[in-house]
Amino acid sequence: MNIVILGSGNVATLLGTCFLNAGYNISQVWSRNVQHAEALASLLRTQFTDDIHSIDQSADLYIIAVSDDAIEDLVAILGSFKGIVVHTSGSTSIEIFNNKFENYGVFYPFQTFSKGRDVDFKIIPILLEASNSKSLEILNVLANSISNRVRVCNSEQRKALHIAAVFACNFTNHLYTLAQKLLEDYQLDFDLLRPLISETAQKVQEFMPKEVQTGPAIRNDEKIINSHLKQLETHQTHLAVYKLLTEQIISESSKK
Amino acid sequence: MNIVILGSGNVATLLGTCFLNAGYNISQVWSRNVQHAEALASLLRTQFTDDIHSIDQSADLYIIAVSDDAIEDLVAILGSFKGIVVHTSGSTSIEIFNNKFENYGVFYPFQTFSKGRDVDFKIIPILLEASNSKSLEILNVLANSISNRVRVCNSEQRKALHIAAVFACNFTNHLYTLAQKLLEDYQLDFDLLRPLISETAQKVQEFMPKEVQTGPAIRNDEKIINSHLKQLETHQTHLAVYKLLTEQIISESSKK
Numbered sequence: 185m186n187i188v189i190l191g192s193g194n195v196a197t198l199l200g201t202c203f204l205n206a207g208y209n210i211s212q213v214w215s216r217n218v219q220h221a222e223a224l225a226s227l228l229r230t231q232f233t234d235d236i237h238s239i240d241q242s243a244d245l246y247i248i249a250v251s252d253d254a255i256e257d258l259v260a261i262l263g264s265f266k267g268i269v270v271h272t273s274g275s276t277s278i279e280i281f282n283n284k285f286e287n288y289g290v291f292y293p294f295q296t297f298s299k300g301r302d303v304d305f306k307i308i309p310i311l312l313e314a315s316n317s318k319s320l321e322i323l324n325v326l327a328n329s330i331s332n333r334v335r336v337c338n339s340e341q342r343k344a345l346h347i348a349a350v351f352a353c354n355f356t357n358h359l360y361t362l363a364q365k366l367l368e369d370y371q372l373d374f375d376l377l378r379p380l381i382s383e384t385a386q387k388v389q390e391f392m393p394k395e396v397q398t399g400p401a402i403r404n405d406e407k408i409i410n411s412h413l414k415q416l417e418t419h420q421t422h423l424a425v426y427k428l429l430t431e432q433i434i435s436e437s438s439k440k
Numbered sequence: 441m442n443i444v445i446l447g448s449g450n451v452a453t454l455l456g457t458c459f460l461n462a463g464y465n466i467s468q469v470w471s472r473n474v475q476h477a478e479a480l481a482s483l484l485r486t487q488f489t490d491d492i493h494s495i496d497q498s499a500d501l502y503i504i505a506v507s508d509d510a511i512e513d514l515v516a517i518l519g520s521f522k523g524i525v526v527h528t529s530g531s532t533s534i535e536i537f538n539n540k541f542e543n544y545g546v547f548y549p550f551q552t553f554s555k556g557r558d559v560d561f562k563i564i565p566i567l568l569e570a571s572n573s574k575s576l577e578i579l580n581v582l583a584n585s586i587s588n589r590v591r592v593c594n595s596e597q598r599k600a601l602h603i604a605a606v607f608a609c610n611f612t613n614h615l616y617t618l619a620q621k622l623l624e625d626y627q628l629d630f631d632l633l634r635p636l637i638s639e640t641a642q643k644v645q646e647f648m649p650k651e652v653q654t655g656p657a658i659r660n661d662e663k664i665i666n667s668h669l670k671q672l673e674t675h676q677t678h679l680a681v682y683k684l685l686t687e688q689i690i691s692e693s694s695k696k
Contacts, residue, residue, distance in 0.1 A: 252661075253663075275667065275668075294632060294636065307635050308635055309632045309635070311632075333632070335628075337628065340626070341627070343667070343671060344622055344623065344625070344626040344628065345623065345626070345628055347622060347668050347671060347672065347682075348619035348622045348628075349619070349636055350655050350657075350682070351616075351618050351622070351681070351682075352615055352616050352633050352636060352637050353636050353637070353639075353640045353654070353655070354654055354657060355615050355655075355681070355682075356612045356637075356641075357640060357644070357649050357652060357653050358649075358657075358685055358689050358692075359607045359608060359612050360607075360608050361649040361692070363604035363607040363608040363649075364604075364648060366600055366603060366604045366607070367600065367604050369600070370596070370597045370601070371597070372591075372597055372600065372604075374648060376565045376567075376591065376601060377601075377604055377608050378645050380550065380551055380608060381608050381609070381645075382641055382642070382645060383551065384609045384612055384641065385612075385637050385638055385640065385641030386641075387613075388613070388616050389634050389637075389638060392620060392630060393614075393617040393619075393620055394617050396613065397610070397614065397617065398609070398610060398613070399606055399610030399611075400606065400610075401606075401610060402610070405508075407509075408508070408531050411531065411599070412531075412599075412602075412606065415596075415599060415600065415603060416603065421688055424688075425607070425611070425685070425688070426603075426606070426607075428680060428684055429614055429681070432677055432680075432681070433614050436614075
């Protein structure tokens, strides 16, 4: 199977590397930025171009791994291919392809990618969607060769998963930041919190989060909650979050 | 060093076991509930009592590991000891001892303890406070024999750390729960989120959370944010959290 990678960022790099390691042939890398195209092509031992009209017409698969904003414009200027064209975006509908290609779909690796951190791809879920069953079958074989957690889902489900990730990843990291700031204000080191953060994430690898909720809110411990609210009086950002989430946890526990 | 443990819950059990493994002698376990006292005493190969007047008068250290609410009443009915008396509560001031004992303090292991999960005590921070420098020195030696992360701090700092833990642990787990519910509503499995949750916690073991914030809010990606808000219209609890935290992250990023 010949694969063309369109894009040169984190997702393009990681997927390209995974496919190469799994024995697939990357036939070309395209990027708007020719230096980036060259760098990734060199890593993937293949050719590169920054010219949309020079894209390999005979590849089996075209992977669009550019920023969400850029997908629509890129699709508009791409020629027509026989191979399957997929994008890799969680929050972009399959309808963005607008039946432009014969075979198209979505190949969404569901993880937070950061430069400089190695990720075990095998455990990263890959969510698939395709315009027809034959394309879905091909994507399924490909996905299963690099991941143990491949699921087929529609665009609405994929978007819900993306929102869930905003809660469990982006918002969670914001809570870590709020904790960090509070510690700084009391001359305490963030390092003190690290084992706890680790253990909290570790717990829900085995259990459902609802089963392992702890803290003053779930106990409805008014004495402690009020003393926390008092200490947070000068921290308005913290206070707003403390009040909202405490109310929600209390109201959740009273439903049981 | 002879140690008396007052209490029989998670903290009493974990600390007792740690001290025993580190070569200290647990001279007695007291608990209001005689069956619990007996069970823990058997584990710690020592004697037990449920009678407050039978507590060993000659121990070097008395560790109060009862629920926060029960500390004050227990202190009130305890006799006067020569040994150091400590409580193990994050949110209780050292002033609860009210100078009743000659030597007293706080020995707070900072972690979320759950029955049935093993915890590596060496990496768990222990926060110390004492009524005098001699007691502090003794507690310091003891704490360092079971943990690599021992800090001295005052009651206000300890309470701030406890609040920080509410954000980074209890509230974070609530966000996991919200994510879980959203997935359920779209017939998706929570298992899809687990690698991401792990990676999010893992990242801040090396970096500061402020440095690794990702997602639509930090990019101020209005298109994605609005499409999320629209999809959450029927999820009022999620919507309130999404709006508040997104606003805070955007406002944070604009300060840079």
